[in-house]
Amino acid sequence: xxxxxxxxxxxxxxxxxxxxxxxxxxxxxxxxxxxxxxxxxxxxxxxxxxxxxxxxxxxxxxxxxxxxxxxxxxxxxxxxxxxxxxxxxxxxxxxxxxxxxxxxxxxxxxxxxxx
Amino acid sequence: xxxxxxxxxxxxxxxxxxxxxxxxxxxxxxxxxxxxxxxxxxxxxxxxxxxxxxxxxxxxxxxxxxxxxxxxxxxxxxxxxxxxxxxxxxxxxxxxxxxxxxxxxxxxxxxxxx
Numbered sequence: 700x701x702x703x704x705x706x707x708x709x710x711x712x713x714x715x716x717x718x719x720x721x722x723x724x725x726x727x728x729x730x731x732x733x734x735x736x737x738x739x740x741x742x743x744x745x746x747x748x749x750x751x752x753x754x755x756x757x758x759x760x761x762x763x764x765x766x767x768x769x770x771x772x773x774x775x776x777x778x779x780x781x782x783x784x785x786x787x788x789x790x791x792x793x794x795x796x797x798x799x800x801x802x803x804x805x806x807x808x809x810x811x812x813x814x
Numbered sequence: 815x816x817x818x819x820x821x822x823x824x825x826x827x828x829x830x831x832x833x834x835x836x837x838x839x840x841x842x843x844x845x846x847x848x849x850x851x852x853x854x855x856x857x858x859x860x861x862x863x864x865x866x867x868x869x870x871x872x873x874x875x876x877x878x879x880x881x882x883x884x885x886x887x888x889x890x891x892x893x894x895x896x897x898x899x900x901x902x903x904x905x906x907x908x909x910x911x912x913x914x915x916x917x918x919x920x921x922x923x924x925x926x927x928x
Contacts, residue, residue, distance in 0.1 A: 805857035
């Protein structure tokens with residue numbers, strides 16, 4: 700069974716540009732989560748999507764946004780890129796809305812570098 | 815707000831030298847605890863879920879245990895390929911403001927020398 704996939708693997712942008720990151724969840728999973736992991740820092744929760752709706756977001760500015768498509772894949776958009784947005788962006792998926800302790804399975808990540 | 819603290823920050827072992835990693839947490843009601851392994855530049859790889867105090871799970875040289883205040887990841891006779899960052903995380907309250915968010919510890923960087 701295929702795991703969570705993300706594209707691209709690496710992305711290089713300049714300040715002020717927009718970045719689009721993509722994620723495909725494990726087959727049968729309806730919830731998709733996005734996390735940011737900046738160098739030397741822990742995983743910070745960005746967004747959670749389930750059944751096409753944004754269910755929760757972390758403490759990030761509105762220029763971080765995304766969506767979930769009918770096939771449950773997801774897209775993360777970062778507008779007006781800043782240098783501090785350089786990080787590893789991780790996507791995770793789970794079977795459904797986090798119940799008792801639904802395991803989140805992570806993809807390989809997209810390394811975003813802002814110059 | 816849920817808090818997760820891992821110790822030590824870094825651990826160096828010789829191959830075959832067993833040890834334990836600690837994950838202590840402060841949550842409003844334990845709903846489970848996850849352990850992940852993360853290699854540099856890659857996404858976290860799921861290892862274990864523990865749901866209740868007293869529960870134990872094993873996988874190869876790894877054994878995870880859970881008490882009411884902390885979890886331990888025991889590594890028996892480690893090999894160099896066990897070198898990685900080990901992360902623990904707690905799941906959110908259903909319906910709370912953190913719904914959907916895993917709260918991670920900062921991780922323990924394990925290095926196993928041959």
